[in-house]
Amino acid sequence: MKHLISVLVENKFGTLNRVAAMFSARGFNLESISIGETEDPEVSRMTIVTRGEDRIISQVLKQLNRLVDTIKVTDLTHQPHVERELLLMSLKLSKTTQHEIFELSNVFKGKVVDIKQKSITIEIVGSPDKINTAIDMFRPFGIRELARSGAVAIHRGDA
Amino acid sequence: MHQPGQKLNGSEIFFECLRREHVEYIFGYPGGSLLKVYETLHDVEDIKHILVRHEQGATHMAEGYARATGKPGVVLVTSGPGATNTVTGIANAYMDSTPMVVFTGQVPSTLIGNDAFQEADIVGITRPITKHNFLVKDVRDLAPTIRKAFYLATTGRPGPVLVDMPKDVLAAECAFEWQEGVDIRGFKPTFKCHANQVSRAAKMIAKAKRPVLYVGGGVISAGASEALLKLAVEQQIPVTMTLQGLGAFPGDNPLSMGMLGMHGTYWANQAVSHCDLLIAVGARFDDRVTGKIETFATQALKIHNDIDPTNVDKNVKVDLPVVGDAKDFLESILAEMPKSREDRAEWLGEIDAWRRQCPLDYTVEADSLKTEFVIEEVSRQTNGHAVIVTDVGQHQMWTSQYYKFTEPRSIITSGGLGTMGYGLPATIGAAFGIHDRPVVTICGDGGLMMNIQELVTAVHHKLPIKIFLINNQYLGMVRQWQELFHKEKYSFTDLEESNPDFVKVAEAFGCRAVSADNPEAASKAITDALAYNDGPILVDFRVIRKDMVFPMVPAGGSISDMLLARLNPKTMV
Numbered sequence: 001m002k003h004l005i006s007v008l009v010e011n012k013f014g015t016l017n018r019v020a021a022m023f024s025a026r027g028f029n030l031e032s033i034s035i036g037e038t039e040d041p042e043v044s045r046m047t048i049v050t051r052g053e054d055r056i057i058s059q060v061l062k063q064l065n066r067l068v069d070t071i072k073v074t075d076l077t078h079q080p081h082v083e084r085e086l087l088l089m090s091l092k093l094s095k096t097t098q099h100e101i102f103e104l105s106n107v108f109k110g111k112v113v114d115i116k117q118k119s120i121t122i123e124i125v126g127s128p129d130k131i132n133t134a135i136d137m138f139r140p141f142g143i144r145e146l147a148r149s150g151a152v153a154i155h156r157g158d159a
Numbered sequence: 160m161h162q163p164g165q166k167l168n169g170s171e172i173f174f175e176c177l178r179r180e181h182v183e184y185i186f187g188y189p190g191g192s193l194l195k196v197y198e199t200l201h202d203v204e205d206i207k208h209i210l211v212r213h214e215q216g217a218t219h220m221a222e223g224y225a226r227a228t229g230k231p232g233v234v235l236v237t238s239g240p241g242a243t244n245t246v247t248g249i250a251n252a253y254m255d256s257t258p259m260v261v262f263t264g265q266v267p268s269t270l271i272g273n274d275a276f277q278e279a280d281i282v283g284i285t286r287p288i289t290k291h292n293f294l295v296k297d298v299r300d301l302a303p304t305i306r307k308a309f310y311l312a313t314t315g316r317p318g319p320v321l322v323d324m325p326k327d328v329l330a331a332e333c334a335f336e337w338q339e340g341v342d343i344r345g346f347k348p349t350f351k352c353h354a355n356q357v358s359r360a361a362k363m364i365a366k367a368k369r370p371v372l373y374v375g376g377g378v379i380s381a382g383a384s385e386a387l388l389k390l391a392v393e394q395q396i397p398v399t400m401t402l403q404g405l406g407a408f409p410g411d412n413p414l415s416m417g418m419l420g421m422h423g424t425y426w427a428n429q430a431v432s433h434c435d436l437l438i439a440v441g442a443r444f445d446d447r448v449t450g451k452i453e454t455f456a457t458q459a460l461k462i463h464n465d466i467d468p469t470n471v472d473k474n475v476k477v478d479l480p481v482v483g484d485a486k487d488f489l490e491s492i493l494a495e496m497p498k499s500r501e502d503r504a505e506w507l508g509e510i511d512a513w514r515r516q517c518p519l520d521y522t523v524e525a526d527s528l529k530t531e532f533v534i535e536e537v538s539r540q541t542n543g544h545a546v547i548v549t550d551v552g553q554h555q556m557w558t559s560q561y562y563k564f565t566e567p568r569s570i571i572t573s574g575g576l577g578t579m580g581y582g583l584p585a586t587i588g589a590a591f592g593i594h595d596r597p598v599v600t601i602c603g604d605g606g607l608m609m610n611i612q613e614l615v616t617a618v619h620h621k622l623p624i625k626i627f628l629i630n631n632q633y634l635g636m637v638r639q640w641q642e643l644f645h646k647e648k649y650s651f652t653d654l655e656e657s658n659p660d661f662v663k664v665a666e667a668f669g670c671r672a673v674s675a676d677n678p679e680a681a682s683k684a685i686t687d688a689l690a691y692n693d694g695p696i697l698v699d700f701r702v703i704r705k706d707m708v709f710p711m712v713p714a715g716g717s718i719s720d721m722l723l724a725r726l727n728p729k730t731m732v
């Protein structure tokens with residue numbers, strides 16, 4: 001099954017490579033990985049989406065922990081958490097489709113970030129499921145290009 | 160020794176740090192990026208630099224030294240080709256969990272990434288084969304990085320750490336500061352075993368009718384042999400060892416079953432297959448040990464103690480994991496053991512029956528020589544008291560079967576990676592660290608050629624090492640598989656036509672050498688070699704060519720199902 005793992009790492013050169021290389025060396029599935037600085041500039045947070053049976057996931061967590069540059073590894077899958085992904089999508093635009101595209105974008109609480117004569121770029125934020133659905137729904141209009149950020153996630157506050 | 164606070168350049172700082180890490184020997188080879196270091200080294204007297212003849216040799220020497228002494232081995236090589244030549248040795252140390260620190264020179268930091276002359280991204284290359292590695296970008300980071308490197312290499316599960324040092328960093332100056340304490344927030348290995356887990360383990364052990372202790376190199380690196388002996392004897396638990404675990408328990412103790420796994424003893428493998436409790440200590444359920452996982456120790460509850468949590472439940476699902484140091488584990492168990500336990504006489508009797516059913520044996524003929532005889536003879540003449548270093552192949556497996564290792568740090572062998580060419584340099588490294596026991600290599604004619612250049616190093620330093628060459632004129636282990644599993648297609652394994660005369664080769668290096676082709680001559684050659692201490696000596700044992708190592712578990716087979724002899728016996732020549 002799918003697992004969402006949050007990893008605090010040293011904000012150092014090579015850390016992302018160490019993590020990614022460990023996944024490939026050990027044959028673990030790596031669906032997405034995203035990384036960014038935290039409130040502490042010396043620490044980054046990685047959000048990793050992977051898939052596997054429990055036994056594999058338990059190895060993934062232990063192998064992540066074993067890396068010297070990882071500070072804390074949390075499997076958020078079964079804990080209360082918020083997960084978000086950002087989609088930037090550029091679509092073909094014509095007089096006939098314009099209206100529908102705007103409407104659909106509203107359904108997904110999308111934002112138009114760029115618009116030209118023949119193209120429109122929309123930004124949508126949501127759970128990876130929502131992003132998948134959005135892509136499916138927009139596909140008939142003709143997707144020119146898209147970029148997904150990969151999931152970022154955080155533990156829900158306790159109180 | 161320079162005082163803290165003094166202004167020093169990177170090269171001076173480098174040696175100051177090594178002093179504070181109590182480094183005795185550096186195994187190294189100079190080059191452009193290290194010129195400043197070698198300039199400083201010229202006036203260093205308290206740390207001895209051993210000039211190797213190939214950087215791979217340096218890494219195996221450092222590993223031999225580390226395994227013999229328990230102290231980390233230190234390597235110093237230049238950038239680019241010097242660094243890439245260390246890759247095999249680093250991978251070897253990683254697989255066998257040997258503490259080692261490898262220092263590589265690097266092109267000036269301003270040129271990194273420009274495909275500069277002799278540039279290689281050695282940090283990138285060695286990331287998956289080091290415990291950790293560092294590129295030092297500022298001379299002020301040099302001392303703290305070196306401290307961290309030694310700490311990481313020797314703490315928890317040991318392993319190799321690499322420090323890459325650009326040329327400009329080695330020349331730049333700063334005030335030298337040294338801080339003994341290390342705090343790495345992402346590295347906090349668990350030493351102390353969990354008390355509840357330990358008491359559960361003790362109860363399981365007391366209740367077991369047919370227990371087996373399966374121990375590996377972790378027992379040796381933790382210095383846990385004494386506790387192991389005590390537990391096994393008090394509880395009457397038979398002990399089997401992995402290749403790296405040999406010597407953790409005395410091979411001449413009646414409770415020792417020798418090695419298990421692919422070329423283990425029949426009785427050890429039978430005992431593991433029939434036991435009701437398997438207590439794994441500092442071992443990792445390697446595939447050469449378990450054979451087919453689905454049929455491995457199916458009747459047993461399994462306890463697994465390891466310092467590295469990733470080893471637990473990796474290959475075999477266990478009933479009771481206990482993460483922590485092997486010595487702490489065994490000592491805590493001893494303290495927890497209930498007064499009464501099951502009687503184990505019947506179980507030990509069963510194992511003895513297996514032992515009598517398929518013992519390790521061979522026949523001796525007066526006019527031909529067998530490796531088994533040579534190794535048993537070395538074992539007898541050294542009382543199981545030598546430091547034995549092997550290369551990789553048939554001779555290695557026969558050594559594990561026929562040499563009676565009686566104490567820890569007695570076998571030095573490439574287990575995890577199986578690196579041919581390891582034997583000679585590892586022996587040299589061991590000989591720098593060990594002076595009160597004979598240091599012997601048992602190597603093959605294939606493997607010896609892979610690092611034969613290091614004979615110069617041994618001769619130059621007059622190291623009294625014994626090079627026992629098991630010369631079957633074959634890549635014997637591969638030949639064995641070709642005969643058993645590959646339709647007897649002996650593709651590129653016959654070396655008879657191409658091998659050099661090893662006695663002449665050795666003599667050309669300035670090394671004494673003799674040969675022996677029958678048991679009597681072999682015994683005498685061993686006696687003479689053990690008595691010769693003025694430098695290295697090579698004995699070319701001309702053994703029969705097509706002998707095979709048995710018993711054997713075919714790859715992927717069940718360990719309960721061993722091949723005991725040749726499938727289609729032919730006369731051996």
Ligand SMILES: Cc1ncc(C[n+]2csc(CCOP(=O)(O)OP(=O)(O)O)c2C)c(N)n1
Pocket residue numbers: 550551552553554555577578579580602603604605606607629631633634635636637
């Ligand atoms: C560097 C390296 N290359 C290839 C192998 C594969 N290999 C394993 S054992 C062996 C034969 C070793 O021959 P030799 O050194 O003569 O020892 P013997 O088996 O004859 O005792 C080979 C080629 C290896 N282990 N290491």
Ligand SMILES: [Mg+2]
Pocket residue numbers: 552603604605629630631632633634635
């Ligand atoms: Mg051979």
